[in-house]
Amino acid sequence: MKRFFYSWVILSFVFAFLLSAQPGLAASSKSRYYSGKVVSLYKGTLSVKGEKGEIMYFAVEKETVYTPQRQPRVGERVEVKYVFRKGYNVAQEVKMVPVKKQK
DSSP states (O other), X not given: OHHHHHHHHHHHHHHHHHHHHHHHHHHHTOOEEEEEEEEEEETTEEEEEOTTSOEEEEEEEEEEXXXXXXXXXXXXXXXXXXXXXXXXXXXXXXXXXXXXXXX
């Protein structure tokens, strides 16, 4: 009887731990957006300078989608859809944004 009780208590703790860890995993896979001008694109890393002058770095993978289907050039405005995975910002989609002409 004691053996069954201890097994049930351990199983309950494991189950409670797994339930409490689930929201943290879901939050890290949420897509985010960042826009600005391309500073550099070098060996799987995309650097983008935002409106306030801060630079964010993104890992670029084979699965990264470019719209239109080409890599951006330095100085070009982009909008990056990314996720935070394993300590890195990983770009999922890089969309080139046309600059609006002033009248």
